[in-house]
Amino acid sequence: MLNFQTIMLFVGFLMIIAGCYCMIRTYHMLKIIIGIEVAMKAVTMFLILAGYMNGHMGLAQAYVITAIVIEVIVAVVFAGVTIGLYKKYGNMDIRNLTELKG
Amino acid sequence: MNGWILITGILIPLLGALLLPLFGKLSGKFRNIMALTFVTTAFILAVCALTGVLADKPFSARYVLPLGFSFGFLGDALAVFLAMTASFVSCIIVIYSFGYIHEYENQNEYYMMVCLFVGAMMGLVYSTNLIAIYTFWEISSLCCWRLIGFYREEITIDRANKTFIITVLGALIMLVGFMGIYSQTGTFDLTEMKGAYIPSWCVVLILFGILSKSATIPLHSWLPDAGVAPSPVTSLLHAAVLVKIGVYAYARFFVLTFEINEAFTTIVPVIAAVSALYSAGVAFRENDIKRVLAYSTISQLAFILLGLSCGEKIGIIGGLMYIMAHSVAKGGLFLCAGIVEHNIHTKDIRKMGGLAKTMPLTATAFALCACSIMGIPPFFGFFTKHMVIEGIVSSGNIVLGVLFVLCAVMTVMYLIRLFVKVFFGQQTFSEVKEGTPIMVVSVLILGIISLLLGFFSFLPSHLATMIWGLM
């Protein structure tokens, strides 16, 4: 039971839990994107693992590269929005965001 | 295959209604005349359809669609009977509106909705498909929402919303019942499922829709509240179109088409009895002229429902004829109430009195219509009420018969109370004039017709007997 695949799956789940914990626990916007990135890395690892398990490593590489590109773009957009908020509020605390309620 | 007459009878008021706002932009008078034309056309085409019924070749048109949908129209005796009654009373109401409504805003919307309402009624009675019936049913709810909310005040809007919510909820529950029938029979077409036995839970769900539309207890409360609308509108709701939809649906589904559990010939009369007695009692306590009449409507509708549900020939014929008697007489009563309200600007009967001197013609028309509702011979109402009670007695339910006789007595009492309070006694408004000629003439027509129908009651009774023959 305790083979390579299960260990990698387990590590991946731990990373996702760590990322989600990071997102929930912190109020700083940059730390939230770090949490998202950690979880994304785990998912990227799952993609490689899938390639390893089904024997299509080439395909997995293509997937991973695409996923990384998307991730970077998301991080950039997130950073842009964060800078906008920083200019409005003077800090990066998400507890400031109380304009929309209901 | 003269189905095009029926389809034209539906489409002219429906599509014409959509043109009325455009006509209204050109000229108000032209729009009024066109509205009357559209409604009258519906009446004339219904009379044309009557020839088909009398020749025993009812007009029909049918286009079958997949999934059990269909466009089916059938002008049988019941449909033509209802269509003639409704469109005739609507004609009178439209004529009356020329006098009543001309000083208010939103007239374009008013005439459009009245016309649409009549079109929906025509469509509802001619259709033989459950989905089409549901469609026209909801169009009528929609019209009634806009018409009750005619004055743009807070309270009228709330009342209109209440009406819409109750009737639409009832209709949705009814649609669930239709789905149940559909899953049994695989079709929505009424002509294909004649004589089909439907399970009791479907009947209960459909009864929800019927009771909500015909304002029977416990879903009645919107009808008295709808009295905030202009009088021609309330008249239209009570007499011509809206509440009759419920009883029509009862007749069409449970009398003519489906076989239902025997128990319903007891349950529905009991509901009707409760409704009749309760609302007759409330009518004594109310001081708003329109609310008294509204509770009277609820009470009289229970008579119709009783006649239709008792399962005896004489009761069903009586119930059907009562639809006509009530339409004409209650329409007249509300229009009279409208004249009174229009001239003295109050609806509280405690503030009225002695109006018979200043408004003799209105008082006469009111008396004629009230006599018909009370069931004084030789008015039409007498014969029909008699037949309904005879029907329930001959079905063996003496207790209910006694209760309904009691209810009839109460009807006499509260209508006399209303008449005395409004038209006799101390004269409180001295400078009051009679209503405009067009309004007075229209109420007099309705009053005289209720009297005449009493002498010629064999005409509608012939038609009602033919409806019985459809079973």
Add this chain to the structure above:
Amino acid sequence: MNYLNYAGEAFLLIPLSAIFLNNICNKRFIEKHFHILTGAVALLQMIAAVFAFYIMDANQMLNFDFSVFGSSKITGIELFDINPVSLVFLFCIGMVAFVSVMISIRTIDVKKGSYVNLLMTLLIGMNGMVMVSDLFSLYVFLDVIGISSFVMIAMFRSRKGLEGSIKYLIISEIASIFILMGLSFISMKTGSLSFKDIGRNLLTNTFELQTILIYAAIILMIAGFSIKAGIVPFHSWLPDAHQSADTSISVLLSGIVIKIAGIYGIYVLTNIFGGIKAYQVSLAGLGIISVVVGALLAACQSHFKRIVAYSSVSQMGYILLGLSTGSTLGIVGAVAHVFSHAAFKSTLFTNAAAIHEQTGTLEIDEMGGLQSRMPVTAFSSTIAFLSTAGIPPFAGFWSKLLIVMALWGSGNQILAGFALCASILTSAYFLRLQKKVFFGKTPEHLSSVTEVTGSIKFAEILLTAVTCIVGVLFPLIIIFLHSRGLI
């Protein structure tokens, strides 16, 4: 078949060339004529969709594979694929984009060039998503949609816009993580992510762990796409994002983006996993909760666009109910509801734009009596509300009826009855909206309001006509579908 190939390529290449055109041309020239460019793209998209549908129908084709730029075939990544369902989606995309352009003429005054770029990117994302034939490309286009929506919401850099954008971004990225994780699990079992291969390989029973992972993947992907579609309990971002964006952008988000990003994803999953009982039950459960909770939440909002946004949550529930049946009738009903929802929700957002332009506010407590001052807006919003509430004879009634019939046929009678009766909640919150906005007393500061003119009025009339005409002529659509053996 050449024509179909051109049409399919057009869906991707026309927006792409519009981006080039937008950035090459003189800036002032583009700012002045941006609506012609974008409007033409949207119109071309609608025409191409109708044209392709006609050709596919004439040749009795159910799907058509094609490639863009002659890209060669790699194992596991299939080419693009169009089928009648995706053409309906493509038509809806074109329609809502057209409405968005109509609104933007009045509401967007600055950054017109960015608006064109982002709208075209969004179009590429959505068109790509409905045309791809494997899960990974689906994910890529999903993120193209996501990223362009984040930027569009935050485009004007107001506090509200940035806040709505960041909420959407965080929750949406979690959804992306779920979806990507789910598809990596599926790929562990099947070795390929193309829709056809997944269905074929899913049933082969090889390895214990991977079968468990398939179920995990189903849960993760339902959750991911539900977040994107704003289904309860994943809806919290939706009203915030839709309220804070400019109206020309919220019409896109509410009218089509949640349906492409969320519902189309679930539709793809239904094609793959539709036969699994647990999948059907979970969709039905999410659907009915969404219908009820969305409507109840809409009833206690005080912002016009928030009410309409929550109404979207509720309507997405109906679409999920349709998809949960897994039957053809249910899917037809769901797709029909996608179309009618696109029509009536765009109408409501157009009304919001009209009211905002004329009165400067969207708080319903500050409004009243607008019916006599803005008759066209009032009329079109009434029709849209009736269509939303499923009152015949408007388009919304028929799609809802088909969904309920499919649910009833699949043995969920009580659920079907409940879903039908839940329409009354829709009526309730729209009656409240109508009463506060269009009826009642007019406050003094609104006494000089007049009817909106120009493109917004045109869009209102056009969409109302679409809702009415489709509703009245829906029996013809039923006849057409029946003649093609679909229902």
